[in-house]
Amino acid sequence: MMHASLYRPGNSVLHRLPAGLKLSVLLAAGGCSILVRTPTQTTTALGCVLLGYVVARVPARAVLQSLRPLLWVILALGLFQALIMGWPRAFVIVGVIVALVLLANLVTLTTRTSDLVDVVVRLSRRVRFLGMRPESIGLMLSLAIRAVSLVAELADRVREAQQARGHTISPRAFAVPLIVGALRRADEIGDALAARGYDD
């Protein structure tokens, strides 16, 4: 499944931390990641993140699931770096990426989407950029998050329909029904939003 990283209800310490704090930590970790140079530091970073998963009581399966979409990229990158820069450097680079992905995932697993969206809404209230209403920004974010699962589902269906008809998957035969389907969905959701009073 592509849509692994959604909020998991719970009441661990991590669940109860304010969403804004968690987002700030994530941003800070992203910034600090360029300072990580040695395998020991990398292992420490990975260890800290995994400790977070233990504290949040997230099963190991969810940890693996969140890495699966990236598996091939990580392997390819690791191999490439190992050939060029040697194994220690490859470990640092891949390890830092994995740690960041896992940390980001930990934030979404322990924070309600609506709380994350609220943080963004609060921030944009201060910024008020482009004259947009903060609430509309929040709505757009939520819709985008919802759209990811819709498109993922649509992609599954298109692939199944093609396999059922004995087609191997050519990019064009995949893209056309996917785009048509996504556009139709977008149209329907536009109607649903209007029907639910969000047309002004």
Place this chain on the structure above:
Amino acid sequence: MLIDINDVSHRYPGRAKPVVDDLSVRLDERRIAVIGANGSGKSTFARMLNGLVIPSVGSVNIDGLHTSRHGSQIRKKVGFCFTDPDSQIVMPTVAEDVAFGLRRRGWSKAEIAARVDDQLATYGLERHAEHAAHLLSGGQKQLLALASILVTEPDLLIMDEPTTLLDLRNTRMVADLVSGLPQQVVMVTHDLDLLADFDRVLVFDQARLVHDGPPAEAVAFYRALMGVDA
């Protein structure tokens, strides 16, 4: 609410034939159904009732409000349930989707949360509050769609084939739910078994209203029209 339709015709741009042709009807019964062949204009008709479609000729008035001028005002009082729950669930999780319609009421977070919890319990979805909406079964999704629409307490509920994608049990459940609603309902359907307790049934054929009467009579008319014997 009084639905008042005056000399309405509708043509989609670029199409020669009208999809609703010269329709005039006043509806104020509590349970109104719309049946008819594929492509006969039922969905277009339903979408006219909350201003999603503005007819190219004529006027649609809901309690005296004109759909072309007061669309968003009307949609606050008229809920619309689509066939495919996937396209009407707009938020990532179950609770958030129910909360969505309440966001513009100026309620506090706690008030909204309490109302959402209540509503989820009424619809038997309380265990799924924090779940991703796309992981629900088809029947649960349609229940969620209904819960989300009805939480804003509309006076009129329009439904376009709400049970077409559901199995027998979920169809029954939605039908029972609808028959217990205090609201006025206009339901488009191909499921003739749902019509028994309706007050008035409209039959559409080729863009025209061809019959208007109580359920048994309308169903007999529709079967004869389709060349299918009971």
